[in-house]
Amino acid sequence: MPKRKADSVLEGVPKLPRDSSIAHHTQADYIEVNSFVTATPCDHCLDSGVPCMIDRSRRYSKCASCTRASRVCKREFYTGREWDLLRRAEDKLSSDIEKNEDELDLLEPELSALQSRLTELY
Numbered sequence: 001m002p003k004r005k006a007d008s009v010l011e012g013v014p015k016l017p018r019d020s021s022i023a024h025h026t027q028a029d030y031i032e033v034n035s036f037v038t039a040t041p042c043d044h045c046l047d048s049g050v051p052c053m054i055d056r057s058r059r060y061s062k063c064a065s066c067t068r069a070s071r072v073c074k075r076e077f078y079t080g081r082e083w084d085l086l087r088r089a090e091d092k093l094s095s096d097i098e099k100n101e102d103e104l105d106l107l108e109p110e111l112s113a114l115q116s117r118l119t120e121l122y
């Protein structure tokens, strides 16, 4: 019995090539979207003066530009403590923003009043 036509058509389709450059670009895009510009850029970004963007979720350890270029990303690694501080600062920031978005206008005059009072003290 002959094969159905659809089967032989499918057999003729070459397997999708695993284009590693595409994968790298997708990964770099992911990093760029989910990253922050690190204050301690990697060697390459430091040399070329581009912002060094590091994946916030730490899924990838390379920066975006090194990922895009499939290059070894050499950098001073963050210590766990620095990551902790960063995480906490970010968490606090985002929760503060969520909570206080509406209150911000109300808080601002209060804050500046407080600041001027502090200035008077010193």
Ligand SMILES: [Zn+2]
Residues within 6 Å of the ligand: 041, 042, 043, 044, 045, 046, 051, 052, 053, 063, 064, 065, 066
């Ligand atoms: Zn970099």
Ligand SMILES: [Zn+2]
Residues within 6 Å of the ligand: 042, 043, 044, 045, 052, 062, 063, 064, 065, 066, 067, 072, 073, 074
């Ligand atoms: Zn890098």
